[in-house]
Amino acid sequence: HIQLREFVDKQKIEAFSPDVVIIATGSELTxxxxxxxxxxxxxxxxxxxxxxxxxxxxxxxxxxxxxxxxxxxxxxxxxxxxxxxxxxxxxxxxxxxxxxxxxxxxxxxxxxxxxxxxxxxxxxxxxxxxxxxxxxxxxxxxxxxxxxxxELMPSNKLAKEIEASEVYLIGDALKPRRIFNAVFEGFMVGRQI
Structure with a gap:
């Protein structure tokens, strides 16, 4: 089951009880x-x-x-x-x-x-x-x-809050870079799971 373009917080993820969570929450300007x-x-x-x-x-x-x-x-x-x-x-x-x-x-x-x-x-x-x-x-x-x-910083607070068997950070949530990094990391995680 895949959910896109929706506000997600710790409670929503825990209620869904996923096996895998891929987080691509981007970066924040400090x-x-x-x-x-x-x-x-x-x-x-x-x-x-x-x-x-x-x-x-x-x-x-x-x-x-x-x-x-x-x-x-x-x-x-x-x-x-x-x-x-x-x-x-x-x-x-x-x-x-x-x-x-x-x-x-x-x-x-x-x-x-x-x-x-x-x-x-x-x-x-x-x-x-x-x-x-x-x-x-x-x-x-x-x-x-x-x-x-x-001064862009990863926006990865959600990854630290949730407990799932597999949590993957991709894109700027891992480290602020360019869009092709996020696409490549998403591809690699998709192949891995």
Missing amino acids: MPQIPGMRNINGLSFKEVLKGEVKIEREKVVVLGGGLIGLETALFLTSLGNDVTVLKRYETISENIDPVYAPHLLSNLQKQGVNIISKVMIMEIEQNQVLIKTHSKELNKVYFDKIVLTR
Whole structure:
């Protein structure tokens, strides 16, 4: 018996008494530990990409320059926003397919996304981010909206609560990565059981 697209909690699983439980609950965005972060209304990339929040023709700072951050920046520019991505490292994240990376970077450049690499975020105030560059300079980046794309954590609390003979975590519930990881893990678990 398979049940999809339904709210599930410990009680529902125990009432069903399954032999096997496969958990693909995804990941959650954690709040970065940056001074001032709790005083602003930061948006999650999920809210932005799902269209739950409309951002048009504004100055937007995206925190995080991994695949999610860069694709979110590209999406935001398509809505007429002026986007700056702040990223810790100089290199492109290893979670971006090397075949796709040049295409993504080319599109970001064509759309005018400003990517500032090798920065440490020191503090966030009402409409500005104080950053320290690799040369130890302090600079301010101004914004109307700020979007969070860093610090994804597995959403696997349910797996720790339930007692079933076999419990499998797949996808971001195991470790935040890309969609093909979840599909492959689902396939492998399906073959195993």
